[in-house]
Amino acid sequence: MNELLMNVVDWSRAQFALTACYHWLFVPLTLGLGLIIGVMETIYYRTRDEKWLATTKFWMTLFGVNFAIGVATGIILEFEFGTNWSNYSWFVGDIFGAPLAIEGILAFFMESTFIAVMFFGWKKVSPGFHLASTWLTALGAAISALWILVANAWMQYPTGVTFNPETMRNEMTDFWAVAFSPMAMAKVFHTVTSCWALGGAFVVGVCGWMLLKGRNRDHCMRSLKVGGWVGLIGIVLTSISGDTSAVVVAEKQPMKLAAMEGLYKGESGQPIVAFGILNPAKEVGNNEEPYLFDISIPHGLAFLATHNFNAFVPGIEDIIAGKSQDLQGNSMNTMSYAQRMAHGKAAKSALAQYNAALKIGDSAALQEHKQVIDDNFQYLGYAYLDDPKEAVPNVPLTFYSFHFMVTVGGYLMLFFVVLLALLNKPKWVPEKTKLKKALYWLAIITIPLTYLCSMSGWIVAEVGRQPWTIQDLMPNKVAISDLSAGYVQTTFWIFAVVFTALLIADVSIICKQISKKSQTDLNVVEKK
Numbered sequence: 001m002n003e004l005l006m007n008v009v010d011w012s013r014a015q016f017a018l019t020a021c022y023h024w025l026f027v028p029l030t031l032g033l034g035l036i037i038g039v040m041e042t043i044y045y046r047t048r049d050e051k052w053l054a055t056t057k058f059w060m061t062l063f064g065v066n067f068a069i070g071v072a073t074g075i076i077l078e079f080e081f082g083t084n085w086s087n088y089s090w091f092v093g094d095i096f097g098a099p100l101a102i103e104g105i106l107a108f109f110m111e112s113t114f115i116a117v118m119f120f121g122w123k124k125v126s127p128g129f130h131l132a133s134t135w136l137t138a139l140g141a142a143i144s145a146l147w148i149l150v151a152n153a154w155m156q157y158p159t160g161v162t163f164n165p166e167t168m169r170n171e172m173t174d175f176w177a178v179a180f181s182p183m184a185m186a187k188v189f190h191t192v193t194s195c196w197a198l199g200g201a202f203v204v205g206v207c208g209w210m211l212l213k214g215r216n217r218d219h220c221m222r223s224l225k226v227g228g229w230v231g232l233i234g235i236v237l238t239s240i241s242g243d244t245s246a247v248v249v250a251e252k253q254p255m256k257l258a259a260m261e262g263l264y265k266g267e268s269g270q271p272i273v274a275f276g277i278l279n280p281a282k283e284v285g286n287n288e289e290p291y292l293f294d295i296s297i298p299h300g301l302a303f304l305a306t307h308n309f310n311a312f313v314p315g316i317e318d319i320i321a322g323k324s325q326d327l328q329g330n331s332m333n334t335m336s337y338a339q340r341m342a343h344g345k346a347a348k349s350a351l352a353q354y355n356a357a358l359k360i361g362d363s364a365a366l367q368e369h370k371q372v373i374d375d376n377f378q379y380l381g382y383a384y385l386d387d388p389k390e391a392v393p394n395v396p397l398t399f400y401s402f403h404f405m406v407t408v409g410g411y412l413m414l415f416f417v418v419l420l421a422l423l424n425k426p427k428w429v430p431e432k433t434k435l436k437k438a439l440y441w442l443a444i445i446t447i448p449l450t451y452l453c454s455m456s457g458w459i460v461a462e463v464g465r466q467p468w469t470i471q472d473l474m475p476n477k478v479a480i481s482d483l484s485a486g487y488v489q490t491t492f493w494i495f496a497v498v499f500t501a502l503l504i505a506d507v508s509i510i511c512k513q514i515s516k517k518s519q520t521d522l523n524v525v526e527k528k
Helices: 002-024 027-047 050-083 086-120 127-156 175-179 182-212 217-252 254-261 300-306 316-321 337-360 363-384 395-423 434-463 485-518
Strands: 161-164 169-172 272-278 291-297 323-325 331-333 468-470
Touching (some): 002 434, 027 050, 086 175, 086 468, 127 175, 127 468, 182 395, 182 485, 217 300, 217 395, 254 395, 337 363, 395 434
């Protein structure tokens, strides 16, 4: 029975991961291009230069294609909470549903309204109103991302709620604690600014292709400057917000941080791995070295996690055992995973007794069991673990994803700085010399690299918190719907085919639009 259950869990996770990954191919480009076309149309509005209008319309077309496909995949993603994760939806629907409802009522309707004006209102509304519509469309996309990220952050750090044992549901007690939790704010700023970097990389890469073909040099130079600056600002802000995220993760999800570094036993002044290869033989409890090879920066992880070079950062085995140290190196005991499992089982047992007392109307027993539930509820999810090792995420996937993300992030910062330095040189003319051809190819390659970097960030965020659907409260195997593995497998492959077809259509249409538009004179507005 347990094997069948885990089969359903694994396939349900795979289906949700498939949908989320495909959806995330479209979201960051929507957010990034939304900002870029807003900047470009603002320049046109201020200068009334028809060349900027043509450039704005070019990127707006690509934005529209990507936006449409992103909406389609996003709707399916939200439906899966009801189809595949109904226990989760019942348990926390009152909290998780609130940000999604705000996203649908406010952000989605804002986007839907003003995107129509943005595309079809050029000669029907005033230039000022059209510019406002463009910015409101971009703002609507950002607000949509904000509320979805707030919902996701609550799963990482549940706060602002109380549990009602009579209904077996969590109820929101503080909306602002949910909306403005440190996890939510760190996640929102880090994610949205990373999308600006991706949008900038996309614009620069497309211009690189056009310059290789010798097309629309003036259009490309205009686009490169806007895309380069948006990309640089985005990656700088991503790095700053990433520092904030690391501090929050160290405090709220120390197991995730340990997995990000492949750290099993911590120490004071913990170094950070700049480059490393994990030892596949290393497991919790054995004496194998964690790395086959590593290059580390002294005190790096201690500073990243706490902003103190001498702080102790616990490893995976420390967290399981409940061991820590203060800044003076003195041993400190925290809650071990065995103790958390005991507290979780106490809460689970009290829930069963509460329900029994509720049926017979024993008010005294209800109060007694309610107190036990309240005292132990924060560890309820541990009652469903068979072994503390179950609470350890996939270390290799988390480790390599994190380090790939950081490496590409560093590359992007260097790439945008070099690009803007070259663009600001008066004598730099993008002719097709060997060096410049190499730069254009590098710009093209930067597009998939940035996408992989963005996707790696989500892998770290989601895989790093496993096995939890809600951190400490609900593991995956409790959150799923009562479905057969065969049903989930069938829908997985259906979604895989449909999403792949949508992706191929999206890429095909975008490429055709780029090829078609690049062969026209983008220094003047097309007459319609």
